[in-house]
Structures are given as C-alpha cells and as structure tokens.
Amino acid sequence: MSSKPQALASTGPMRAFATNSKKVSTELIEINETLVGFNKFVTEYYKQLAETWDTAQKKVNLKAPEVPQDVEQIEAFKRIWIDIFDNDFTELFDSKKFGENYGKLVSKELDLTKHWNNISNVVLQAANLPSKEEIDEVYKELHSLKKRIVKLEIESKKGKVKNEK
C-alpha cells in the first residue's frame, strides 16, 4: 500500500482534473478566437440598428419639422414617429443582410456555449459526475424505450382484439 502512493491520488478529483487541464487551456484559447468573430457580428448588428434609427429619424424630421406645441400635436407626432420607426425596422429585420448577420451572431454565441460546456465537462468529470453528453445518451435511450413501449402496447391491443374476434 505504501509503495503505491500514486494510487491515492488516482481516486480524488485532482488527478482527473490535472489530466484534463490541458483541455481547459485549449478551450479558453478557442473562446478568445470565437469572441473575435462574435464581436465582428455584434458590431455589425448594432451598426445596422444605428443606421436604421438614423434614417428613420431623418424621415420623421422631414415629415414633422415643427416642434409639437400641444397635446394633439404631440399625439400626431408620436403616431408619425412610431409608424416610420416600425416600418423601417421591420424592413431591416426582414432583410437578407440582417437575417444572415443575425444567423452568424447566434452561431458564434452557440460556439461560446459549446466551449463553456466542454470546460464544465472537465470539471464534472473531475468530480466523478456525468457529462452533458452522457446525460443526453440517457435521455435518448429513455426516448427510444418509451417509443418501443408504445409500439408494443399497440401491438398487444391489436392482438387482444384479434383474439376476441
């Protein structure tokens, strides 16, 4: 027992964590790379919003150049402002350039999530807990078993009806 001190460490969390610590470093480096891409698309996202806001405000200024003075005028101004802004922003959200950039932005966010999941898995493994993938396997198996049970129940019912006839 005393001649194998490494066996003591093999059961604790530190050994498992140390074995996979390189994975954590790799994930952190990749997170930084993903963040660069994420920043590119998030900048484009806010640029599109800012440009649309700017254009819409110019349209409002052209349509309602006077400063509203009473309740009725403010109400009319508000209506013009909302209609123009809603139209212009809906046009933006409907556009191909917005859809494509938004899709890429979400994709980068998902990449980040994936990296965090991978880091969490290292910690979970060190604590001898199941990883997300292992839990997913269980869910998949449960789903498949449920389907098989339903199928068997239907077949059993059909068999009963046949026998009754």
Added chain:
Amino acid sequence: MKSENAIDPKLIEEILKFNKNVIEAPKHVPAPDEIILEATPHDVALEVDKTRLLHYKPLTDKQHKTPLLISYALINRYHILDLQPEKSWVRNLVQQGFDVYMLDWGSPTDMDKYLDFDDYINGYLDGAVEFIKNESSTEKISLQGYCTGATLATAYTTLHPESVKNYIATAPVIDGWRDTTVISNLAKNMDVDQMVDTIGNMPPEFMYYCFSVLKPFEQGIEKYVKFFKNIENKKYVDNFLRVEKWLSDTPPIPGELFKQWIKDIYQDNLLIQNKMYVNNSHIDLKKIDMPIFTQVAVGDHLVSPECSMPLHYAVGSEDKTLRMYPTGHVGMIASSLSQKKVLPELGKWLLERS
C-alpha cells in the same frame, strides 16, 4: 407679454396625470399569480407525459354529435383561446353546443429534447383523438389546428384521414418560402442543427427575442404608454395583464421537433411541396379529402396570409372554404371580431357538417 413658445397647460396636465398614473399603478395591478387565465370550466380527461387533454364542460342542454379537438400552437400556452369569458374562443364554441377538447402540450424539459414530429403527431395527437373517439363513441372527430398547431394537425390529417370528419386550419404555418414575416427571415438563416446540438430545446428567451422585433415601437413603447394612460380602467388593465401573462409564458420547444419544423417548413419548404416525411410516412396534402375550413388574418405579422393560404389550394377536398379576416394573428382568435364574425361563421360551417 405672452411668450410665443409658451407650453400648452393641457400638455403639463397630461404629463402630470401620466406621472401620477405610473406612481399609482401598483395599486391597480394585481400580482401575476392572482390572474387566472382559464375562463371556461373543464376537466383533465387524459394526461400523457407532460401533455394534457382538456375537456370543456357543456354550457347547453344539447350538444352536437361530433366532438371538436383543438391542437394549439407550440409557441406560448393554450390560454389565449380561453383568456377571459367575453373573448374566449373555447367558451363561444361550447355555448354554440359543441363538445370541445383542447390539447395542452405542457412545458417540455431537457429530458424531452428527443421528442419529434412523430411523437407529437402519431403519439400525443393520435392518442388524444383515439381517446375522444372512444369516449364519445364516434368514428370521426372535428379537428382544429392553430398556428404551428395547425402544421401538426395538417400532417396528422394526411396520415389519419379516417379519424377526421372536418378539418379547420386557423392561421396555419404551411408554405415557409412564401412567409414574409420577420420570424421566417430569422428561421431561414438559423443553423438549427448547431442550436439543437448545443443547447437541446429551443429556449423561450429566443422566442422572446423574436417577439421583440415584431412591431418593436408599437409593442415596446406605445402599448405601455396606453396601459399607464388607462390604469384606472379596470377592464382595460385586466385584459392587458391577461395578455401579458400569456405572452410571458413561453415553454421551450423540444429540440428534435424544432429542428424538423425549421428545416422542413421554413428552410426546405417540404410540406407544401408534398415532400415531407414523418417517421418514414409521406405527408401528402392531397389525402386531406374531408371538408376543410381555412381561416387567415390579413394583418397577421407572425404567419403571413401567403404562408397559410396555399393549404386551401393544395388539399384534395372538394368541400373547402377559405375565409380572410381584417385582423391579426391573435385578433383572429381572441377579440371582439372573433366573437362577432370569426366564431359564428365557423360555428355555422361546423354545425352543417357535424
């Protein structure tokens, strides 16, 4: 001497009144858990996994023979069809003498991420239909699908036409390529495989984002300004809070189901082209040969009329009706117009065939 830029006293009065309303709002607004969304009495007739089949209690002495099952959408909960007595879709139909059931899909959790179209159509929906047929001793039922619930109901009707006597498609999501809404633009550009593989179910937060880009200024500013202006109007506040509570209750959508829905409907548009398959079974719209009633809202900004209407032309039925209403997606099912026009027309159509 009077200044030319003098502020209208009425304006100051309005601003002060608005401020007062904002400060006093908590006195007029009940807590969210005090708002009960289900208006019409019902029993839970069947529970399978997280789904529930609701059976509404009759409000007339006599009921029409063919029961009606409503397949609600996958987005938000079924409460919008029974939000308050005077605007309740369900109550109106029950008052017209129909025997109404509704399928509540429940709130899926991570464990349900592998549920797919097959589970929803051939599992939950078919299970509910078989249960109703058995309970009411009928061979066929009337089926209504709303929004994405109509996509499921449409696929179900093609696979099990022998169980459906009449089919009602309300704002159905059918032709994804023709859909001109913001939702469709986002769906077409989404890497749905990556989303489902990484996070499992479609999270409610994503749906909240999608809602926030629909008429953002009308819905994000004007709606709340109107709310505070009407804070002393009990009926207005009650209606507003019910809708807000309903809007804030969006369950996740099971990953596999969401994946197939986005790919087959919005990205590859397989349903309308008769190229969609569910568990190797072909979804052929021509197999819908029973009476069909398609309801479309002209101002629908969630499912555009161009996305819903192709169903009317694609089915095999000879007895088919298409109605267009001057309202929006929710207005068609929960408004005064739905009570005065949409439901009486549906009731008349259904009665003639029940």
